[in-house]
């Protein structure tokens with residue numbers, strides 16, 4: 279890369295120990311998505327973005343034959359340690375062909391850049407009549423958290439726009455994404471879900487928003503995060519000291535026509 283070529287933003291890394299400490303709520307709050315999936319014993323299910331396998335394990339316990347995929351080798355190792363069939367793979371690179379009854383995905387698709395390639399690969403992985411059930415961040419997700427770190431970076435002369443790692447679509451846009459890949463959408467709903475964190479804004483950013491933090495030298499990150507916490511405190515910290523965040527979900531069910 280020449281000296282003049284801008285470096286792409288550094289990517290999020292996944293540390294399973296930190297994830298289990300700060301992000302156990304992701305799997306707990308994913309339970310209603312499992313209910314929408316309504317897994318049946320014996321079904322073959324693909325879990326896209328399985329992370330450390332907490333929900334993949336619930337599917338295996340329901341008697342399903344589950345394969346999990348995730349781009350993070352560390353998270354896949356944590357899933358395998360639960361005895362699961364988990365593979366290091368990006369959603370857009372999957373080449374499964376009509377071998378699953380259902381595809382499940384929770385809190386993963388907003389990380390995927392090649393959205394339509396990934397949805398096409400999920401479509402291809404399903405047998406005709408198979409279903410896709412998922413949840414991800416919807417438009418407006420973490421709006422004030424994103425605004426707080428964006429302002430703190432702008433004060434340092436850094437443009438936050440290219441550091442944004444997430445895709446949070448509206449219902450209309452995601453319906454169009456799904457339909458353009460061949461799916462028939464059964465339901466899609468966007469709803470606000472203010473969420474109690476198991477950490478504070480610095481812990482949240484370290485766990486989920488590393489691409490923003492890596493844009494400043496390490497010794498300046500604590501100050502940056504203090505500013506972000508100050509900005510968010512009035513709206514998101516409760517008198518008992520606990521922190522909330524402005525999560526918005528997009529939950530959908532779609533089928534591959536038989």
Ligand code: BEZ
Pocket residue numbers: 385388414415419420444486487525526
């Ligand atoms: C979410 O589940 O909405 C989410 C997770 C990590 C970063 C941003 C959003």
